Amino acid sequence: MTTRPWKHPKTGIYYLRRAVPADLLALIGKREEKISLGTKDPVRAKSLHAHALLELDGRWTNLRAGPKLLSEREAHEMVEPLYAWWIDQHRDEPSQQAFWRIDLGENLWPRRPSGWSLQSNLAATLINEAADPAVGARRDMEEWCTDQADAVLKQRGIVVDQSDRRKLARAVAAVMQRASLALKAAAQGESLDVGQQPIARSTLPLAMAVQPYDTAPITLPPAKLSALVEAWWREAERTGKSVSTREAYAHAFRLLTRFLGHDDAHRVTKQDIVRFKDHRLASRKRNGELVSATTVKNSDLAALKAVFGWAHDNGHVAGNPAVGVTVAKAAKVKLREREFTAEEARTLLRAALHLTPGRELPQTYAAKRWIPWVLAFTGARVGEIAQMRRQDLRREAVAGYPDGVWMLRITPEAGTVKTKQARDVPLHPQLVELGFPAFVQAVRAERLFIVPDAAGRVAGPLQGVKNRLSEFARQYVSDPGVSPNHSWRHRFRTVATEAGIAGNVIDALCGWSARSVGERYGSVSLKARADAIARLPQITL
Template sequence: MLFRLVRPLKRSGSSFSYFQQRIPADLKDKVRGKSLALPVGSETVLRKIPPKAETIRFSLKTRDPSETKVRQAEVAAYLEQVWASYRNEAPLSLTQRQAVALSGALYRSWVDEGKERSIAVEEQPDGSFKRADVETPDERKAVWAAISEAWNGNLSEMDPEVLEPKLGPIVDRKLAEKGVGAVDQQSRLFLLSAFAQALSDAFATRSRNAAGDFTPDPKAERFPEWEDPKQPEVRPVRAIAPSSLTALIEGWWQEAKATQRAVSTYESYRNTMARFVDFLGHDDARRVTKADVIAFKDFRLAQVNPRSGKPVSPKTVKDSDLAGLRAVFNWAVVNDRMASNPAEGVTIKLGKQTRTRSKGFTQGEAKALLAHALNHQRGTEQPKTFAAKRWVPWLCAYSGARLGEIVQLRKQDILQEGGIWIMTLTPEAGTIKNKEAREVPLHEHLVSLGFLEFVRSSADGYLFLTPAKDGSTRGAWRGVKNRIAQFSREVVTDPNVAPNHGWRHLFKTIAIEAGIQERVIDAICGHAPKSVGATYGEVTAKAKADGLARFPRFEV
């Protein structure tokens, strides 16, 4: 290492040489007002840098030209480490071994018998120490014993709040001597504890010396050699490439699709991003701020849902809009498309929703809707739309299945196994919430109503929807769901019950009343088991069929 050496100066009226070095321009504001522990021969001289200082200047306390050169080099090396420590702003992490090693310098400075100037001190009310005029060995012994006892008593619990004001400045000076600036919180605790123990050991040694015991202190060997800490690895900052918000959602989906995320999630996030772009009036991801996201949240809460005519619910804004933005922006940060996530921390605290009725259909609503389906006459609508209105409500009523799971049924999903007619709800046909196929036996009432004859007469493929020319079914699936919802609303007009999800709630209510085992009900509905133990063993098609045999008919 090269040090900036300057020639020692001579002060008028003094025969001692003086050290002088300019304070680096980039550090003036950082170091002014700080204290330095300058090595001058066998002493350590404390100097506080004045607020307007341009240089470090002090006496080397020697007239010998050779000694002057040695001291000049030692101080220059020390200051080079100090400057390096202030330039190194990234907190370093020290091991406990390094903390103990650094505290060894403090220990050695206090047990050095040659420094008679500090042989006796008095602790002041403010925690500082002052030289005491002690003459006799007995007095010295008593003083050191008192100092050791007082220090150990004050620091018996090693409380950082007690240690910091007493030892913090010393720790900082010793770190600076090694070229270390800031350290992390755990390292600071290591250092304070190590320095406190080192001082305690040093006081105990001086107390023994004052009593005439100069046997070597075995604790002096516990301090290892200092090893420079590893500098934290600085990752190169990658430039954030220009990216549109629209491109972010598509990039996110390419990765999410590979991990089997649901298409419905992509559609929800895509719609949210489209609304966000329209709200902002631009499509530049780099310009988005947290304030923009908060403003969008407030904007959405004030909007009216065109379908219901009511304000958009806080739950929708929280779980769809904000969750979507947060997920996509987080992906963008991880993939260096954005520097930070502007949606992080933006949320809505939901209160408990007011309920004025059950989430399930009443018996009267269920029978009215089933009669509406049974008596529906085909007009100009497509055959599959007519079939969906005729059979989907009945299939939901006797299975507790989700509307989307029934709408995507195919002819090959209806088959007989072991004498039991079942419908297979499978991800191969489309969207299944938990991505797991399940078999649901057909209720005997469905068979007597002619559902199997309808299936046999249908063409291969989907029973209730027609795929697009490219084979995709998403648009048709959504269209049939919407038409069934509208069809149900013709009868069930209460806005406090979902027109299709009401079947799942009613199915479980009736199944419980019928005495069907809870695990069987969950297996039919596709709900997760309530415990780990419930995952052992299979709920077979026979067990489900036996349970559904107890499920009463809807008489309409």
């Protein structure tokens, strides 16, 4: 704990850190207050630290004072800074303010007539209200105002009863309505009469967020959702994050932006994230199937949590609205093994072998023709093969093989490898007989199965080829219990185990991590790998 700004050892952001007094531990629920100052500048940090310390002392004083009665005047004074802040948010483009609906702002928390709950058609009334979009929007606004009231109370350490909490929420609604009406007039060319100079966000009592974040005296610059992803990536790239992760995260943020209808990171609330989650769970993929809960949880929400979390830690946004949002885990019904059956494998390989060129790109045709066969005999991930370059196949001298062995190198130099480690996989004799090495040598371009975009990037084209391969496989293996590309990886292990290949050799071929400390010692030689691949049986169609 320190009375001076504390510099975070990883991010370089300065914080206020102060031990919570013993008499307030039960009320605050933690032993230390840690508040971001939102800056890496030591000089600015000192000034902000002093301001934050005053606010913290005031909060603790209010907590010690116990419950407080709020008058309407006090409630309006507490939230008045919202007016200038909201004006400042939309001063340049007042017509773009779409969050606060003026048509609903005057009628929040409507009073029910006496005897309302006893009316004969109550059920029908409730059903009609539930179906009315305006009712849902009004409830969202009421919840937002209540959360802002909670943020003000939390920041100041003020304890009130439920009645005064509602009073403060109504004051939030009133000031937002006035500010939004002023913006509407400004959109028609009228001058903005703020009534006071636009205040810095450092003096705001709350952050624009649906959940009551820990607020701090910081200045938050405008932040677009798309810009947050790029800023996150500039740092994440140095830590070894893959390009595919960047693409996946950027895709999730594009979906969020499209769903919200705006690109303002400061306007994203927890309620928005929940609605987005529900929207994604109800969405369908190109093949008509619902987006899986696993995709929403481990891809969409994971991306939002990671980027918003980074943005919060680095002072770009007031909080992480995705925190706590998740998808309930449901037990999957398993009706079959995840690998292709022998007959499914033969059907798909037969289709690939006899495929004739169509109107698609030569690279796409080549992918459909060769990649299923390569996956069947290597256990590789589909992306590892689809991104393959001509120079990634070479002939190696291996003891016991007079003519050498064709060796496929799966390497991060070609693109994305999940483990970020290169590995060598010998070609099975059947792949050689079918002419795969001859095909590779005949290709003039560097990439065998994709065409990089104008900037030389491969991530987008790679995903396109993977999609085409999935669609191709689904024509012949439609069972949703198997993955059209990844099931080759499952089948490879089963076939390799039946052939008597040692588990550590299978792991080395497929790029799986060692399962024990002992297995991390030593390595699997090229000869051991070649011997293992040679033991795999030929596939008879």
